[in-house]
Amino acid sequence: MSSQAAENRTDPMSADRPTKPPSAALQSEPQSEPISKPTSKPTSKQADPHILLDAVSVGYGETVIQRDLSFGVRRGDVFVIMGGSGSGKSTLMRSLIGLLAPQAGRILFDGESFWGAPEQARTRRMRRNGVMYQSGALWSSMTLEENVALPLEQYTNLRRGQIHEVAVYKLALVGLAAYCDYYPSEISGGMRKRVGVARAMALDPDILFFDEPSAGLDPLSARLLDDLILELRESLGTTMVVVTHDLASIFAIADDSVFLDAATRTMLTTGNPRDLREHCEIKLVRDFLSRGGE
Amino acid sequence: MRILVGDMTDPVSNPVKPHPAARIKLARDQASHVVVAIGGAWRLDADLPDLDRIDAELFAEPGPASIAFETSDLVAWDSGLVSYLASLAWRCRERGIEVKEEGLPDGIQALLRLASSVPERRAEGRDEHADPFLRRFGLDFIDLARSTGEILAFIGEVTLALRAMLSGRARFRRSELWLLVEEVGADALPIISLISFLVGLILGYIGDQQLAQFGARIFVADLVGLAIVIQMGALITAIVLAGRTGAAFAAQLGTMQVNEEIDALRTLGISPVEFLVLPRLIALVAMTPLLAIYANLMGILGGAFAGTVVGGLSPTEYFTQTVAAIGWNHITQGLISATVFGAIVAVSGCLRGMQSGRSAAAVGEATTSAVVTAIVFIVIASAGLTIVFDAIGLS
Numbered sequence: 001m002s003s004q005a006a007e008n009r010t011d012p013m014s015a016d017r018p019t020k021p022p023s024a025a026l027q028s029e030p031q032s033e034p035i036s037k038p039t040s041k042p043t044s045k046q047a048d049p050h051i052l053l054d055a056v057s058v059g060y061g062e063t064v065i066q067r068d069l070s071f072g073v074r075r076g077d078v079f080v081i082m083g084g085s086g087s088g089k090s091t092l093m094r095s096l097i098g099l100l101a102p103q104a105g106r107i108l109f110d111g112e113s114f115w116g117a118p119e120q121a122r123t124r125r126m127r128r129n130g131v132m133y134q135s136g137a138l139w140s141s142m143t144l145e146e147n148v149a150l151p152l153e154q155y156t157n158l159r160r161g162q163i164h165e166v167a168v169y170k171l172a173l174v175g176l177a178a179y180c181d182y183y184p185s186e187i188s189g190g191m192r193k194r195v196g197v198a199r200a201m202a203l204d205p206d207i208l209f210f211d212e213p214s215a216g217l218d219p220l221s222a223r224l225l226d227d228l229i230l231e232l233r234e235s236l237g238t239t240m241v242v243v244t245h246d247l248a249s250i251f252a253i254a255d256d257s258v259f260l261d262a263a264t265r266t267m268l269t270t271g272n273p274r275d276l277r278e279h280c281e282i283k284l285v286r287d288f289l290s291r292g293g294e
Numbered sequence: 295m296r297i298l299v300g301d302m303t304d305p306v307s308n309p310v311k312p313h314p315a316a317r318i319k320l321a322r323d324q325a326s327h328v329v330v331a332i333g334g335a336w337r338l339d340a341d342l343p344d345l346d347r348i349d350a351e352l353f354a355e356p357g358p359a360s361i362a363f364e365t366s367d368l369v370a371w372d373s374g375l376v377s378y379l380a381s382l383a384w385r386c387r388e389r390g391i392e393v394k395e396e397g398l399p400d401g402i403q404a405l406l407r408l409a410s411s412v413p414e415r416r417a418e419g420r421d422e423h424a425d426p427f428l429r430r431f432g433l434d435f436i437d438l439a440r441s442t443g444e445i446l447a448f449i450g451e452v453t454l455a456l457r458a459m460l461s462g463r464a465r466f467r468r469s470e471l472w473l474l475v476e477e478v479g480a481d482a483l484p485i486i487s488l489i490s491f492l493v494g495l496i497l498g499y500i501g502d503q504q505l506a507q508f509g510a511r512i513f514v515a516d517l518v519g520l521a522i523v524i525q526m527g528a529l530i531t532a533i534v535l536a537g538r539t540g541a542a543f544a545a546q547l548g549t550m551q552v553n554e555e556i557d558a559l560r561t562l563g564i565s566p567v568e569f570l571v572l573p574r575l576i577a578l579v580a581m582t583p584l585l586a587i588y589a590n591l592m593g594i595l596g597g598a599f600a601g602t603v604v605g606g607l608s609p610t611e612y613f614t615q616t617v618a619a620i621g622w623n624h625i626t627q628g629l630i631s632a633t634v635f636g637a638i639v640a641v642s643g644c645l646r647g648m649q650s651g652r653s654a655a656a657v658g659e660a661t662t663s664a665v666v667t668a669i670v671f672i673v674i675a676s677a678g679l680t681i682v683f684d685a686i687g688l689s
């Protein structure tokens with residue numbers, strides 16, 4: 001299993017991926033100054049992984065939920081964390097986004113230890129990640145526009161008018177520009193999720209984390225969200241880590257994946273889900289990816 | 295989906311006839327084989343037999359090797375019967391007794407299969423047995439020690455945030471601060487007016503009755519004025535704010551915890567203490583002394599009402615006496631107390647809110663605990679401050 005993971009780390013598969021300039025999406029916004037986005041150097045870093053997990057165990061208190069996770073996420077990939085309900089996908093994501101210290105092992109971003117670093121360095125790192133939460137997690141005392149604008153207010157030198165424009169543009173990307181002045185309690189669950197995506201994208205992050213983006217969305221919106229994820233990856237070169245068990249979405253977006261198993265409390269395999277469906281030697285993974293029937 | 299209720303009589307054509315009661319009977323045809331005969335109507339709303347009652351009979355030594363079912367008398371069934379059979383089958387399996395389900399209606403067989411198909415699995419390391427008293431006592435004590443540590447850590451964090459604010463680096467929204475100031479200050483005026491006026495009135499009335507006995511009625515103005523300005527004004531304000539604002543803070547932050555809103559701030563690199571706690575602390579610390587001054591005035595007014603209406607003093611007399619009695623040192627004492635109380639209310643409310651668990655019940659507990667913590671510490675602080683004021687010669 002670990003040999004498989006090691007293989008993936010050095011896999012040069014993504015070398016031929018087109019890498020457009022990182023601020024392409026913002027260029028459609030003529031007035032906005034370039035946001036202080038730490039630009040990635042795609043060519044030199046293509047080979048080494050953007051995120052690397054080394055024998056990581058996650059869990060709550062004494063309870064281990066997943067142990068011995070070792071895999072890499074390549075820069076610019078859409079990486080899917082899959083597994084049954086309760087297998088620990090959200091838990092693993094909490095460790096990746098800096099909310100829950102792993103019980104063992106190391107998590108490296110760009111080769112730098114994330115949890116081993118002092119808190120300030122970790123905070124800086126976290127700022128470069130965007131997170132969409134399973135429940136949306138919008139700030140309920142702020143309107144949708146204010147939700148998207150807050151990261152911009154805090155971390156850019158944009159003027160008020162420019163922030164407004166960027167925020168409305170981000171909301172437009174998820175089809176909600178008309179709802180700028182609504183409060184989170186006044187919109188539906190699916191809409192809240194989309195706003196969550198818009199807010200996660202606000203600062204054009206290096207890495208976007210999604211927890212169950214398509215759960216609770218109608219098939220068309222789910223499809224649109226998948227397209228949006230791919231579009232962002234193409235235009236901004238953002239690395240995407242997506243927790244999901246929606247098969248349609250997995251096959252539509254994933255370049256690479258890891259499968260977490262609840263029974264053995266560890267990862268069973270990594271790889272492209274399409275390949276895994278056809279060739280994985282573990283029946284559980286094949287069954288999962290084909291809904292139990294061939 | 296399968297139908298969950300099987301009914302072999304037609305309830306529409308035969309609505310009035312009551313169903314026969316649920317029955318269960320065991321028959322041992324050989325030593326190692328038991329036939330369980332089930333009859334009557336097994337419905338959740340009927341009187342169902344108790345599983346423990348047949349337990350003894352069924353598993354009596356020597357226990358059977360297998361059991362089978364006979365259901366020709368079964369009139370109607372729903373989850374009442376299925377759950378009964380599921381636990382019966384579970385007990386049999388525990389003892390290694392084979393359960394032959396063929397005699398049961400198809401629907402029941404299917405549901406039983408469904409109930410046993412998902413393997414039972416729980417997170418390891420989670421134990422839920424009741425602890426003996428001494429162990430619980432010890433755990434409570436450890437909890438207490440830990441919670442003291444948490445309070446201190448929280449105060450430390452708040453102090454760091456304050457320092458960040460003084461150097462202009464703290465991240466929070468000024469607009470939110472103004473909203474909070476209004477919510478904390480202006481909106482509390484009616485209730486503070488009412489309570490402090492009444493407290494002044496009561497003090498004045500009782501004081502007047504006592505002082506009248508030796509003809510010193512005029513001193514009711516001193517009594518009310520000093521009591522209110524030194525202690526009561528600040529105390530009333532603080533306790534009203536603890537119930538009104540401290541509780542609200544805990545509920546707000548607790549709900550934000552439930553909705554992962556606080557996580558969302560953290561992952562954005564924004565410190566929740568700076569962003570959420572700091573404005574609340576500033577709003578309360580700024581507004582409590584102002585509200586206390588207002589409470590002082592209303593309290594004195596209440597005392598004056600008692601002094602003039604009941605005690606027969608003239609208003610001018612009363613106010614001249616009050617002004618003469620109260621010095622700047624008394625007012626300063628009251629205002630310092632109010633500021634400290636305000637900080638206590640804000641910190642307890644925010645602390646309990648930030649510590650809140652991720653459920654509705656936890657938010658409720660956080661709210662209650664915020665008020666209790668605030669009042670306990672207000673009382674302690676008020677005693678401590680009295681000593682300090684005395685020591686530095688302010689009283």
Ligand SMILES: Nc1ncnc2c1ncn2[C@@H]1O[C@H](COP(=O)(O)OP(=O)(O)OP(=O)(O)O)[C@@H](O)[C@H]1O
Nearest residue numbers: 060063065083084085086087088089090091092417
């Ligand atoms: N705060 C917590 N404290 C203790 N255990 C928890 C906590 N949150 C989750 N768990 C446990 O961790 C396990 C994994 O939960 P997690 O939310 O990571 O699952 P998941 O893979 O995201 O599932 P789903 O697909 O249903 O969202 C579960 O067994 C759950 O009981």
Ligand SMILES: [Mg+2]
Nearest residue numbers: 089090134211
């Ligand atoms: Mg989850």
